[in-house]
Amino acid sequence: MNQPNILLVSLDSLRPDHLSIYGHSRTTSPNLQQLLTQDQTTLFKNAYATTTWTLPSHASVFTGREPAEHGIFDKGTKIDPSQTLPQILSREGYQTAAFINNGWLTQAGITDGFDSRFDIFEMEMPSNRITKQLNRLKIVLSLKDNGAQTTINQFINWRDSTDSWFSFLHFNEPHYLYNPPRSYQNTYLSGSAVPSILKQRRVFTKQGDFYADNTSVSESEMNTFTDLYDGEIRYIDDQLGRLFEYLKETGGWENTLLIVFADHGELFGERGLVGHHFCLDNALLHVPLIIKWPTASGSHPSVNESVVSLKHIFGTVLEAIGCDHPRSNALQQYDQESERDTCVFADYRTPTSLLNQYQEQVSEFDFSEYDVSLQAVQTQDYKLIADGDDELLYEITGANQEEKIPKEGNEEIYIRLQEKLDNRSQNLSLMDQEEQKDLNPNVRDNLEKMGYL
Numbered sequence: 001m002n003q004p005n006i007l008l009v010s011l012d013s014l015r016p017d018h019l020s021i022y023g024h025s026r027t028t029s030p031n032l033q034q035l036l037t038q039d040q041t042t043l044f045k046n047a048y049a050t051t052t053w054t055l056p057s058h059a060s061v062f063t064g065r066e067p068a069e070h071g072i073f074d075k076g077t078k079i080d081p082s083q084t085l086p087q088i089l090s091r092e093g094y095q096t097a098a099f100i101n102n103g104w105l106t107q108a109g110i111t112d113g114f115d116s117r118f119d120i121f122e123m124e125m126p127s128n129r130i131t132k133q134l135n136r137l138k139i140v141l142s143l144k145d146n147g148a149q150t151t152i153n154q155f156i157n158w159r160d161s162t163d164s165w166f167s168f169l170h171f172n173e174p175h176y177l178y179n180p181p182r183s184y185q186n187t188y189l190s191g192s193a194v195p196s197i198l199k200q201r202r203v204f205t206k207q208g209d210f211y212a213d214n215t216s217v218s219e220s221e222m223n224t225f226t227d228l229y230d231g232e233i234r235y236i237d238d239q240l241g242r243l244f245e246y247l248k249e250t251g252g253w254e255n256t257l258l259i260v261f262a263d264h265g266e267l268f269g270e271r272g273l274v275g276h277h278f279c280l281d282n283a284l285l286h287v288p289l290i291i292k293w294p295t296a297s298g299s300h301p302s303v304n305e306s307v308v309s310l311k312h313i314f315g316t317v318l319e320a321i322g323c324d325h326p327r328s329n330a331l332q333q334y335d336q337e338s339e340r341d342t343c344v345f346a347d348y349r350t351p352t353s354l355l356n357q358y359q360e361q362v363s364e365f366d367f368s369e370y371d372v373s374l375q376a377v378q379t380q381d382y383k384l385i386a387d388g389d390d391e392l393l394y395e396i397t398g399a400n401q402e403e404k405i406p407k408e409g410n411e412e413i414y415i416r417l418q419e420k421l422d423n424r425s426q427n428l429s430l431m432d433q434e435e436q437k438d439l440n441p442n443v444r445d446n447l448e449k450m451g452y453l
């Protein structure tokens with residue numbers, strides 16, 4: 001049997017509790033459900049991101065390290081691509097390609113190691129000013145999607161002429177603004193989507209106002225956000241169905257390791273927040289993770305409840321292709337019997353560029369309360385979040401749910417988690433960093449469109 005092909009599918013900002021396969025009452029994911037009925041497919045119920053936003057989270061996937069080790073917390077620094085998954089697989093003889101819809105993924109060297117990189121957001125935003133405006137208008141009017149169709153078409157064109165491939169498909173549909181194509185707008189929302197989209201633009205393209213309490217989102221407005229978010233998910237699930245069918249029809253299915261995940265979740269008012277910054281709540285850290293293993297790779301459980309991290313994707317891919325690597329902590333090693341004490345870590349530091357942007361938007365407000373540096377450790381049952389010297393203990397009470405508990409009376413748990421954090425701090429293997437020059441105009445344009453700059 002040839003080496004397996006590798007397909008990573010990243011669904012930006014997708015919370016597992018909004019997928020029917022994780023128990024959502026709406027049927028948002030029939031194609032992923034269909035995938036799970038196949039042999040050799042595992043649903044990971046307790047998978048966690050290493051942080052809360054696109055760039056550092058994908059850096060963990062591609063390096064096998066938490067942010068405290070790879071050191072990417074903002075734009076402006078870069079790691080050595082030779083240590084990333086794409087370049088390692090390229091050295092192993094794979095043809096590698098990335099298809100991306102979020103400009104952050106062009107940063108920090110994390111996708112520089114791919115042989116080919118298709119910046120779909122750039123293709124979708126032509127340099128001609130009139131065509132660009134027309135394109136924007138089509139997205140605002142929901143006459144086209146946010147890049148998913150083009151992404152799959154480009155992947156199909158590329159893959160048709162390639163053996164032994166590693167491909168990374170990134171989809172930005174669930175990322176705000178939640179604005180599905182017109183035929184999906186009323187899948188869950190009753191009435192016009194326009195007021196919700198206008199409100200979202202107000203909140204997300206000038207987030208400084210939201211965090212300075214100059215704008216608020218009512219409960220009924222938030223419900224329209226989640227209705228449209230679910231519509232985006234239903235849409236992207238259909239696009240995944242199209243992708244899976246293509247692979248089955250063209251013989252690319254059985255020998256492919258397919259990993260579907262989200263880079264982080266999304267806040268819909270938890271802790272008074274929206275988007276995906278400023279806390280390590282499990283609404284942000286708990287993520288969907290589904291793996292279809294290559295047919296010849298032995299048997300795998302259909303559900304895995306072990307606590308696992310997205311950083312384990314790195315070792316999982318390397319193990320699947322038989323590549324020896326010191327950081328090969330693979331998901332194959334996590335089984336149902338795994339100890340309840342298995343833990344995962346997460347880090348968050350507020351990007352300086354984000355606070356500067358807010359400050360420019362609302363000069364009179366003091367945003368220093370949002371300038372945080374957090375780390376977390378969690379097991380199946382408990383979680384400790386360290387915010388400087390302040391340490392908060394939580395009990396995990398359900399998917400995406402945690403309740404603060406006092407340290408008094410829970411000393412044993414608290415000390416055990418604290419030791420895990422201390423051990424990690426003492427054993428960090430930091431990656432070298434170099435400076436990265438400023439964003440190119442197309443990336444800047446894409447990030448501005450999403451409200452980041």
Ligand SMILES: [Zn+2]
Nearest residue numbers: 012053054263
């Ligand atoms: Zn993201």
